[in-house]
Amino acid sequence: MATSLAYGGAVASSRRLRALITNDDGIDSPGLWALAAGARDAGFDVVVAAPHVDASGVGGSVLSVREDGRTRLQRRELPELAGVPAFAVEGHPAFIVHAAGRGWLDPEPDVVLSGINIGANLGHSVLHSGTIGAALAASLHGWRALAVSLGTPAVTPERPHWESALQVLPDVLDLLLASPDATVLSLNVPDVPVAELRELREARLARFGSVQVRVDHIAGDDADDDADVLHSHAAELATPPEPGTDTALVAAGHPTITELQSVSDRPGLLDGATAARRAS
Known part of the structure; x- marks a missing residue:
């Protein structure tokens, strides 16, 4: 049975710890800014480094745009994060984390917080x-x-409920800091007002996610371009999600931790x- 947790924790143990905040939606994502603000308010010494453009779906890739072994980055000032060092990096999230552990950041981070993903x-x-790739890369360090x-x-709302994710964040940070080194946690929060959040539940991974991707082969018939193409599009799951999985619990209004x-x-x-x- 999945366990649950009520909200209301404090993150006093995070004092003086350094947190690297990254994501895969890019440096201009409001979700990134919200997570950085939440970590700062929890007492972390925060540094932000995120891809200069959207890098969704890259998994654990450590690709970067390199010229003579150099990857460009630009200092940025983020909204309502005065004094927080921030960098737009021409590389994927896991590359950013690995760079932080290979001499770039001094001092290096104590924890990596990735998101808030759209x-x-x-x-x-x-x-x-x-988003997950960055967190798993952190565990390697x-x-x-x-x-x-x-x-x-699927269609991002005009005003996502970032505040709902931040409501759950302090309790989850306490869980994280009480865990062994190299622990990786994944938190999913329903996009609903804070008042509609149900209790946090531990969840196992569903066989797939909430959405599957279908890929169709379409023969080229354009006079200017006769190349065949692969057309990818989202397809909702045909069967209800298995009870107790992250997909089922988030659909029911529960934030989940895995x-x-x-x-x-x-x-x-x-x-x-x-x-x-020998047995044969």
């Missing part, structure tokens, strides 16, 4: 998320990380093959 990151399809996503509809693991090995492959041969 759209939920649910199910095993989180593999493709740049031994840092705790939190990915935050707001479950907005601990994620990075790539790991599973020993014993040859031992199993040897045992199978």
